[in-house]
Amino acid sequence: MKGLTTLKDLPVSKIQEIIDTALLFKKGELKADYSGKKMALLFFENSTRTEYSFCTAMLNLGISPIYFNDRGSSIAKGETLYDTVKTFESFGIDGVVIRHSKDEYFRDLENIQIPIFNGGDGCSNHPTQTLLDLMTIYEEFGRFEGLKVTFIGDIAHSRVAHGNNEIMRRLGMETYISGPEQFADVTAPYISFEKAIEISDVINLLRIQFERHTGKLDMTKEEYFERFGMTKKREAQMKDNAIIIHPAPVNRGIEIADDMVEGKKSRILKQINNGVYIRMAVISMVLEGKL
Amino acid sequence: MKGLTTLKDLPVSKIQEIIDTALLFKKGELKADYSGKKMALLFFENSTRTEYSFCTAMLNLGISPIYFNDRGSSIAKGETLYDTVKTFESFGIDGVVIRHSKDEYFRDLENIQIPIFNGGDGCSNHPTQTLLDLMTIYEEFGRFEGLKVTFIGDIAHSRVAHGNNEIMRRLGMETYISGPEQFADVTAPYISFEKAIEISDVINLLRIQFERHTGKLDMTKEEYFERFGMTKKREAQMKDNAIIIHPAPVNRGIEIADDMVEGKKSRILKQINNGVYIRMAVISMVLEGKL
Amino acid sequence: MKGLTTLKDLPVSKIQEIIDTALLFKKGELKADYSGKKMALLFFENSTRTEYSFCTAMLNLGISPIYFNDRGSSIAKGETLYDTVKTFESFGIDGVVIRHSKDEYFRDLENIQIPIFNGGDGCSNHPTQTLLDLMTIYEEFGRFEGLKVTFIGDIAHSRVAHGNNEIMRRLGMETYISGPEQFADVTAPYISFEKAIEISDVINLLRIQFERHTGKLDMTKEEYFERFGMTKKREAQMKDNAIIIHPAPVNRGIEIADDMVEGKKSRILKQINNGVYIRMAVISMVLEGKL
Known part of the structure; x- marks a missing residue:
C-alpha cells in the first residue's frame, strides 16, 4: 500500500x-x-486539527483538497469504505486522507493503488500526530536518545499514546505512564505523578474523555485536576528545560490549567504548527517515491 | 436555459x-x-459519485468548486431553490451543479441565466450518468446501432433506467427489462432473466433499494441474489464480448457477486472514471457555447 | 485585533x-x-449569502478558502471558539471569517493575531452586510447626507437594523422605524407605515421570523403582508427614485410581494452582487494594512 498508514514498519532513519x-x-x-494534483479528505470521525492541518498542508503544496462530507454521501446508503475509496481512486485523484473509527481500517484497502494517508484509526495509529510530537521534541532537544517521556491520562483509549510509545522506544527514549492507575496498561512502566514531574523531559498529556468513563473513573473533573492537572506549581517542579505536549483539543482546567496552555513550558500551539510541516513532508515524500 | 438538464431534446449528433x-x-x-472560473455544487440529496466526479472534473479544468452545504444554509430557513440559485448567480459565478429530489426541479429555474448542470432530479433525469454509460458502451463496441441492452432491477424508481432507455432507443439500441416482474413498467419489453443473459450485449444493473420496497418485493436479499444476481455462472452464459454496467453504489452480493464487481465483464470502475471525462466535456462545451 | 469585526469605531472616511x-x-x-494565501470560513450559524459571498470574494482574489464544517469538528467535543480559532492561526493561515450566535464573540478573541472578518454575531454586528447596503445606496444616490431610511420589521432582533442605523446616522442619513409597533425599540423614531412609504428614499425591509414570535406578534403571515408587505400599490406611492433593500433571505409574499423581489425599485439582487465586491475590498484592505 502506498502512503503512510502506520509507523510500525518504518525504520528510524x-x-x-x-x-x-x-x-x-x-x-x-x-x-x-x-499544482494540478488533487487529494480527498475522507473523515468519518470528528476532527479539527488533523483534517484542516492536512488541508493547509495540501494548499501549501499547491494540491487541491476535495472536501468529502460523509454525512451526505453514499456511505449513508450503506456503501463500504473500500467502495468509497475505490470510487475516489477511479476519479483519477492523487491520494486520500482517511480518519475512521475502525482499528486498522486500512487492512481492508490493500487493493487501493493511490496513496492513503492515515488521519487516525480507532485506538491504534495516528502516524502524523506521532511525527509532529517527535518533530516538536527534536526541535527542542536536538536528539531523542535518552530522553524521558511520561504519558499522563487515558492510555488505554489513546492512539496517540500507543503510537508514540512504540516509536519513541525505538528512538532510544525511556517511556513511562502516570496519572490514574485504572488507565495504566502494559504500554510502559507506571510511575507516580510526583516522580513523573521530577524526572520527565517530556510530559505527554492525553485528553481525558469523561463522557466515556462514567463509573470507571472514580473522580470528578475537579478531583482529576487537583491530583493530575498541570499547574504552575507542578510546572515549577519540572526540570528546567522540560516541556509539555498534548494532542489537543485540550480540556482547559482538567488536564492543564487554563493559563498554562500558552505557558512557558507548553509546546501545544507549536505542535499544531509543526503538524502542517509534517504533513507537507509526508505528502511530498510519498509523491516523490521516498516514502 | 443554459447548461445540461436533460438529454430529451438533444440530437444524437x-x-x-x-x-x-x-x-x-x-x-x-x-x-x-x-482558471478563474467558479462553479457551485448544490446537492440536496445524498451523492458520492456525482458530486465528487463533477468536483474532480472542475479541478481538472482549472475551475474552483464552491462546496455548498445545504444543511447549514438558508434552505433551512425555508428559502426556495430558485432564490438559492439566484443568489449564487448574483455572486457572479459561472455555473451550478444541482441534485434535487424534485422531478424536473429545473422547470422552476427558467429565469436563471448561468449554466445549470443537472446532477439528478427525482426519478427523471441524470444526463451525465446516461452519457457516461453511453461513453463506456461506445468505448467497448465502437457503435450503438443494433446493440441489445437489458435493465435489471428497480426500473420504476430509476432515473438511470428512464434516462438511458430514451436516448439508447434514439441511438438505435434495442432495450429490454428483466428482473422482478413487479418492477417492470412500460419503459421497454419485459424478457426473462435467462433470455436477458443470453442475448444482451450490455447488462445494465440497477441498484435495489430494499428499504423502499418492504412488502412490495416479496423476496429476501438472498432470494434476489439467487434469482437475479450476477454470478460467475451467469457471466459464463453471457456473450463473449458482452459487458455489465451499474450506476453504483453497488449492493455487493445482491445485484452482483462480491468478486465480480471488479471482474472481467464488469465496467463499473471504468464508468466512474469515464464520468469525470464526460463532466469535463459537458462543462467545457457549455462554456464554449457548443452545448 | 486585526480584520473587521464592527463598524462602530470606524471613521466615516x-x-x-x-x-x-x-x-x-x-x-x-x-x-x-x-495567490498562496488561505483563509478559513468558520460558520457556526446558518448562512448562504454571507458564507458563499466571502468564499466567492476569496476566490476572486486568488485566496484559497478552507471550508470548516463545525458539525464534524472538535467543537462537538466541547472546544471553545478561542481554541478553534487559535488552532487555525497556528496552522499559519492568513485570516478567518466567523459567524457565531454569541453577541460580540470577538471579545473572547483578543489574543488572536490573524485577521478576523465578522460574518455576523448574535443580534449585534454584521459589518459587511451594512457596508453592502451602504454601497448599494451610494451607487444609487451618489451621497448619503440627508437621505431618509426606514427599517420595516423585526428591529429588536436584527443585527442588520442596529448595525445599519448607527453608521447611517453618522453618515448624515435620517433613520426611522416602521411596521408592527411591538417590534419598535429605541433605535430610531417610529413612524406610520403610510408615512414611511411617502417620505423614505430607502425602505430597508427586514426578515420576519414568524417561528420566533409566536404569541408576541398578534397577526398571521397574511395579515402582516396585508398591513406591512411591499406591494405594487405601495411601490407606486413611493418617491420616484426611492429604492427597496432587504438583507435576504426574503419571505416572498410576507415582507414583499413575490413579483416585486426582482421588480423596478428592488435592489435585492444588486445587494447580493455588491456583497462580493465589499468583501473583496475589506479583505484586500486588511491584507494591505489599510484597515
Whole structure:
C-alpha cells in the first residue's frame, strides 16, 4: 500500500528523514509545487486539527483538497469504505486522507493503488500526530536518545499514546505512564505523578474523555485536576528545560490549567504548527517515491 | 436555459460530440484551462459519485468548486431553490451543479441565466450518468446501432433506467427489462432473466433499494441474489464480448457477486472514471457555447 | 485585533474608502492577486449569502478558502471558539471569517493575531452586510447626507437594523422605524407605515421570523403582508427614485410581494452582487494594512 498508514514498519532513519524534511519546509529552505494534483479528505470521525492541518498542508503544496462530507454521501446508503475509496481512486485523484473509527481500517484497502494517508484509526495509529510530537521534541532537544517521556491520562483509549510509545522506544527514549492507575496498561512502566514531574523531559498529556468513563473513573473533573492537572506549581517542579505536549483539543482546567496552555513550558500551539510541516513532508515524500 | 438538464431534446449528433470530446480529454489529446472560473455544487440529496466526479472534473479544468452545504444554509430557513440559485448567480459565478429530489426541479429555474448542470432530479433525469454509460458502451463496441441492452432491477424508481432507455432507443439500441416482474413498467419489453443473459450485449444493473420496497418485493436479499444476481455462472452464459454496467453504489452480493464487481465483464470502475471525462466535456462545451 | 469585526469605531472616511474600493473592483478598475494565501470560513450559524459571498470574494482574489464544517469538528467535543480559532492561526493561515450566535464573540478573541472578518454575531454586528447596503445606496444616490431610511420589521432582533442605523446616522442619513409597533425599540423614531412609504428614499425591509414570535406578534403571515408587505400599490406611492433593500433571505409574499423581489425599485439582487465586491475590498484592505 502506498502512503503512510502506520509507523510500525518504518525504520528510524526514515522517521528522521521525515522530520528533517518538515524542518526544511518550516525554515522555508525547501519548496514544492504539485499544482494540478488533487487529494480527498475522507473523515468519518470528528476532527479539527488533523483534517484542516492536512488541508493547509495540501494548499501549501499547491494540491487541491476535495472536501468529502460523509454525512451526505453514499456511505449513508450503506456503501463500504473500500467502495468509497475505490470510487475516489477511479476519479483519477492523487491520494486520500482517511480518519475512521475502525482499528486498522486500512487492512481492508490493500487493493487501493493511490496513496492513503492515515488521519487516525480507532485506538491504534495516528502516524502524523506521532511525527509532529517527535518533530516538536527534536526541535527542542536536538536528539531523542535518552530522553524521558511520561504519558499522563487515558492510555488505554489513546492512539496517540500507543503510537508514540512504540516509536519513541525505538528512538532510544525511556517511556513511562502516570496519572490514574485504572488507565495504566502494559504500554510502559507506571510511575507516580510526583516522580513523573521530577524526572520527565517530556510530559505527554492525553485528553481525558469523561463522557466515556462514567463509573470507571472514580473522580470528578475537579478531583482529576487537583491530583493530575498541570499547574504552575507542578510546572515549577519540572526540570528546567522540560516541556509539555498534548494532542489537543485540550480540556482547559482538567488536564492543564487554563493559563498554562500558552505557558512557558507548553509546546501545544507549536505542535499544531509543526503538524502542517509534517504533513507537507509526508505528502511530498510519498509523491516523490521516498516514502 | 443554459447548461445540461436533460438529454430529451438533444440530437444524437450532439450526444456523439459530447462522447467524442470526453474521449479526447481521456486520451490527453484535448486540454482546457478555465482558471478563474467558479462553479457551485448544490446537492440536496445524498451523492458520492456525482458530486465528487463533477468536483474532480472542475479541478481538472482549472475551475474552483464552491462546496455548498445545504444543511447549514438558508434552505433551512425555508428559502426556495430558485432564490438559492439566484443568489449564487448574483455572486457572479459561472455555473451550478444541482441534485434535487424534485422531478424536473429545473422547470422552476427558467429565469436563471448561468449554466445549470443537472446532477439528478427525482426519478427523471441524470444526463451525465446516461452519457457516461453511453461513453463506456461506445468505448467497448465502437457503435450503438443494433446493440441489445437489458435493465435489471428497480426500473420504476430509476432515473438511470428512464434516462438511458430514451436516448439508447434514439441511438438505435434495442432495450429490454428483466428482473422482478413487479418492477417492470412500460419503459421497454419485459424478457426473462435467462433470455436477458443470453442475448444482451450490455447488462445494465440497477441498484435495489430494499428499504423502499418492504412488502412490495416479496423476496429476501438472498432470494434476489439467487434469482437475479450476477454470478460467475451467469457471466459464463453471457456473450463473449458482452459487458455489465451499474450506476453504483453497488449492493455487493445482491445485484452482483462480491468478486465480480471488479471482474472481467464488469465496467463499473471504468464508468466512474469515464464520468469525470464526460463532466469535463459537458462543462467545457457549455462554456464554449457548443452545448 | 486585526480584520473587521464592527463598524462602530470606524471613521466615516474609512467607510467611504471601503465603498470606493469595492466600486473599483466592480468596475474592473482594480485587481488584486493573493495567490498562496488561505483563509478559513468558520460558520457556526446558518448562512448562504454571507458564507458563499466571502468564499466567492476569496476566490476572486486568488485566496484559497478552507471550508470548516463545525458539525464534524472538535467543537462537538466541547472546544471553545478561542481554541478553534487559535488552532487555525497556528496552522499559519492568513485570516478567518466567523459567524457565531454569541453577541460580540470577538471579545473572547483578543489574543488572536490573524485577521478576523465578522460574518455576523448574535443580534449585534454584521459589518459587511451594512457596508453592502451602504454601497448599494451610494451607487444609487451618489451621497448619503440627508437621505431618509426606514427599517420595516423585526428591529429588536436584527443585527442588520442596529448595525445599519448607527453608521447611517453618522453618515448624515435620517433613520426611522416602521411596521408592527411591538417590534419598535429605541433605535430610531417610529413612524406610520403610510408615512414611511411617502417620505423614505430607502425602505430597508427586514426578515420576519414568524417561528420566533409566536404569541408576541398578534397577526398571521397574511395579515402582516396585508398591513406591512411591499406591494405594487405601495411601490407606486413611493418617491420616484426611492429604492427597496432587504438583507435576504426574503419571505416572498410576507415582507414583499413575490413579483416585486426582482421588480423596478428592488435592489435585492444588486445587494447580493455588491456583497462580493465589499468583501473583496475589506479583505484586500486588511491584507494591505489599510484597515
